[in-house]
Amino acid sequence: xxxxxxxxxxxxxxxxxxxxxxxxxxxxxxxxxxxxxxxxxxxxxxxxxxxxxxxxxxxxxxxxxxxxxxxxxxxxxxxxxxxxxxxxxxxxxxxxxxxxxxxxxxxxxxxxxxxxxxxxxxxxxxxxxxxxxxxxxxxxxxxxxxxxxxxxxxxxxxxxxxxxxxxxxxxxxxxxxxxxxxxxxxxxxxxxxxxxxxxxxxxxxxxxxxxxxxxxxxxxxxxxxxxxxxxxxxxxxxxxxxxxxxxxxxxxxxxxxxxxxxxxxxxxxxxxxxxxxxxxxxxxxxxxxxxxxxxxxxxxxxxxxxxxxxxxxxxxxxxxxxxxxxxxxxxxxxxxxxxxxxxxxxxxxxxxxxxxxxxxxxxxxxxxxxxxxxxxxxxxxxxxxxxxxxxxxx
Amino acid sequence: xxxxxxxxxxxxxxxxxxxxxxxxxxxxxxxxxxxxxxxxxxxxxxxxxxxxxxxxxxxxxxxxxxxxxxxxxxxxxxxxxxxxxxxxxxxxxxxxxxxxxxxxxxxxxxxxxxxxxxxxxxxxxxxxxxxxxxxxxxxxxxxxxxxxxxxxxxxxxxxxxxxxxxxxxxxxxxxxxxxxxxxxxxxxxxxxxxxxxxxxxxxxxxxxxxxxxxxxxxxxxxxxxxxxxxxxxxxxxxxxxxxxxxxxxxxxxxxxxxxxxxxxxxxxxxxxxxxxxxxxxxxxxxxxxxxxxxxxxxxxxxxxxxxxxxxxxxxxxxxxxxxxxxxxxxxxxxxxxxxxxxxxxxxxxxxxxxxxxxxx
Numbered sequence: 060x061x062x063x064x065x066x067x068x069x070x071x072x073x074x075x076x077x078x079x080x081x082x083x084x085x086x087x088x089x090x091x092x093x094x095x096x097x098x099x100x101x102x103x104x105x106x107x108x109x110x111x112x113x114x115x116x117x118x119x120x121x122x123x124x125x126x127x128x129x130x131x132x133x134x135x136x137x138x139x140x141x142x143x144x145x146x147x148x149x150x151x152x153x154x155x156x157x158x159x160x161x162x163x164x165x166x167x168x169x170x171x172x173x174x175x176x177x178x179x180x181x182x183x184x185x186x187x188x189x190x191x192x193x194x195x196x197x198x199x200x201x202x203x204x205x206x207x208x209x210x211x212x213x214x215x216x217x218x219x220x221x222x223x224x225x226x227x228x229x230x231x232x233x234x235x236x237x238x239x240x241x242x243x244x245x246x247x248x249x250x251x252x253x254x255x256x257x258x259x260x261x262x263x264x265x266x267x268x269x270x271x272x273x274x275x276x277x278x279x280x281x282x283x284x285x286x287x288x289x290x291x292x293x294x295x296x297x298x299x300x301x302x303x304x305x306x307x308x309x310x311x312x313x314x315x316x317x318x319x320x321x322x323x324x325x326x327x328x329x330x331x332x333x334x335x336x337x338x339x340x341x342x343x344x345x346x347x348x349x350x351x352x353x354x355x356x357x358x359x360x361x362x363x364x365x366x367x368x369x370x371x372x373x374x375x376x377x378x379x380x381x382x383x384x385x386x387x388x389x390x391x392x393x394x395x396x397x398x399x400x401x402x403x404x405x406x407x408x409x410x411x412x413x414x415x416x417x418x419x420x421x422x423x424x425x426x427x428x429x430x431x432x433x434x435x436x437x438x439x440x441x442x443x444x445x446x447x448x449x450x451x452x453x
Numbered sequence: 454x455x456x457x458x459x460x461x462x463x464x465x466x467x468x469x470x471x472x473x474x475x476x477x478x479x480x481x482x483x484x485x486x487x488x489x490x491x492x493x494x495x496x497x498x499x500x501x502x503x504x505x506x507x508x509x510x511x512x513x514x515x516x517x518x519x520x521x522x523x524x525x526x527x528x529x530x531x532x533x534x535x536x537x538x539x540x541x542x543x544x545x546x547x548x549x550x551x552x553x554x555x556x557x558x559x560x561x562x563x564x565x566x567x568x569x570x571x572x573x574x575x576x577x578x579x580x581x582x583x584x585x586x587x588x589x590x591x592x593x594x595x596x597x598x599x600x601x602x603x604x605x606x607x608x609x610x611x612x613x614x615x616x617x618x619x620x621x622x623x624x625x626x627x628x629x630x631x632x633x634x635x636x637x638x639x640x641x642x643x644x645x646x647x648x649x650x651x652x653x654x655x656x657x658x659x660x661x662x663x664x665x666x667x668x669x670x671x672x673x674x675x676x677x678x679x680x681x682x683x684x685x686x687x688x689x690x691x692x693x694x695x696x697x698x699x700x701x702x703x704x705x706x707x708x709x710x711x712x713x714x715x716x717x718x719x720x721x722x723x724x725x726x727x728x729x730x731x732x733x734x735x736x737x738x739x740x741x742x743x744x745x746x747x748x749x750x751x752x753x754x755x756x757x758x759x760x761x762x763x764x765x766x767x768x769x770x771x772x773x774x775x776x777x778x779x780x781x782x783x784x785x786x787x788x789x790x791x792x793x794x795x796x797x798x799x800x801x802x803x804x805x806x807x808x809x810x811x812x813x
Binding site: 430 | 775
């Protein structure tokens with residue numbers, strides 16, 4: 060097994076790194092590294108920089124304005140953006156919906172929906188989960204009843220990330236009540252700025268507003284907003300998930316957290332001695348670095364298999380499970396080693412001279428927020444079920 | 454009886470919704486505190502000669518467990534358990550005679566400002582200075598993280614003199630004291646103190662260098678023992694709530710409680726709570742023992758409580774799925790409080806080191 064990237068890929072990494080060093084706005088970078096929440100304007104500002112370079116739509120072919128990158132380029136990109144402190148892009152639009160439209164959309168849909176994504180004019184959220192359909196996605200209930208040239212849509216989506224900043228939502232909806240619950244599901248593309256669409260915030264631990272409940276009441280959606288054939292959404296989603304790559308591993312994020320933890324250790328004293336000079340802290344950090352290395356090379360191995368066209372899809376579950384746990388463990392290390400520095404709720408700290416070092420203030424919030432990594436996108440329990448079923452075949 | 458009355462009152466008057474209202478109003482309810490005083494809870498753990506009702510650490514543990522179960526924001530542990538221990542141990546009879554009754558009556562809130570930029574629990578790592586002046590002292594320094602600092606009337610402030618670390622009592626209104634308030638991650642009040650030449654008299658000294666560090670260690674152990682009981686209250690409640698949730702929530706055509714992997718997780722939570730419960734009793738009983746024995750047993754109890762708080766807090770959130778992350782559900786608030794509890798009165802590293810040293 061070759062653990063090294065080719066010279067071409069190494070050159071690509073250098074190019075990406077140089078681009079990030081010179082083009083990522085400093086204020087955005089600083090706030091991202093600190094764990095602060097960015098505004099939508101910040102995200103748009105960054106997306107425009109990426110679009111100008113032709114580096115916004117990673118999974119899209121060049122014909123549609125994408126990068127045409129293969130899995131390895133995309134993997135390298137994910138590592139580097141996290142290390143550099145670049146903000147997230149509009150993932151639901153770019154990494155999920157875009158490839159779906161390119162694969163299943165009509166020519167009209169491609170022309171109507173792809174350019175506004177690249178121009179950051181359409182901001183999309185993903186309407187998958189529902190109150191009674193979390194990990195068991197096929198239990199979804201949002202109904203779309205066909206009447207002439209449109210559907211009437213009714214139902215509720217839950218945990219919709221950044222719905223408060225989106226003007227479009229792509230929803231999984233039930234277009235018929237068949238025997239098998241996986242059948243009769245379709246994709247609808249729904250504009251959010253219309254009566255009947257209501258976004259209610261859900262505030263999570265640490266005072267974060269990232270997810271929402273979206274209710275859709277008697278909303279009329281024209282047929283031309285259905286993506287793919289009626290009732291085909293389940294297989295389309297499988298296509299989507301099979302192309303979902305190992306970004307869930309969060310290797311770039313973990314690498315950056317490790318660096319943060321090391322810097323934290325060099326500036327923080329416990330019992331009068333720097334943490335970085337204390338065996339217990341050093342060993343905890345080394346232990347996590349060893350875990351990160353194992354995760355990283357497992358991800359590389361999966362990637363090599365993917366390029367060779369013999370990927371074992373279930374191994375992605377290994378990487379996702381471990382990746383989430385690792386990010387939790389490193390952020391918890393910083394929170395725990397910070398002692399009373401981790402007590403203040405950063406959202407309530409007074410203005411003026413910082414009460415605690417600003418770079419440490421967000422450690423606790425990050426640790427709380429990272430709990431979601433083993434819940435969403437298929438919980439840790441679901442990932443273990445997949446490993447048991449598809450790798451062990453039990 | 455104390456246990457029953459505390460649970461009855463809190464069940465009726467301290468629902469999660471009522472707690473939310475208190476949070477929005479600043480994280481403290483004077484009415485609730487007056488009720489605590491009225492029922493005699495603020496003096497329940499104090500000896501009669503100190504104006505209390507003749508109880509001790511067992512009574513404090515009963516109340517702390519109720520505080521944990523009902524996620525009470527009001528600072529029972531900071532004002533009564535820690536503040537009470539510091540007043541009882543004060544070298545000044547005037548402090549004990551005047552301040553303890555006021556505290557028992559609910560008229561006085563206390564806070565401990567003993568930690569600085571050093572992130573350990575070592576009370577000796579203090580840079581705040583107390584300088585000798587005619588008839589007293591001036592204090593200079595900064596205490597960034599003072600729990601209960603939002604509402605405390607009096608602060609116990611540690612400071613360095615040429616003799617070592619000493620402990621002083623500083624009123625909130627003292628000239629030269631700047632208090633900036635904020636919240637801690639569990640919703641309780643906190644503050645930063647900046648001391649710019651705060652003028653104190655000799656009578657404001659609680660303990661001199663011969664006894665201050667020992668008194669601080671004792672008071673922190675009182676706090677630690679109470680937190681052990683608080684964690685048991687919170688975790689026991691989370692186990693019950695999570696179990697009920699798994700029985701009602703259906704996924705893949707069956708209640709989640711039918712999945713053995715989740716049953717085993719719950720079973721591990723029960724094991725953790727039972728061990729922590731035993732050790733919370735050990736910690737309460739240890740407070741009257743000689744220092745080395747006390748510290749060893751309190752540390753052993755804290756280690757169980759810290760591990761229990763982590764395991765139960767995280768797994769309760771995990772098993773509630775997205776709902777467990779949402780502020781709307783009390784599970785997330787218990788998780789935050791439990792997480793913060795692992796960092797108070799000595800964290801895992803502190804208690805491991807102390808226990809290793811005392812067991813050697």
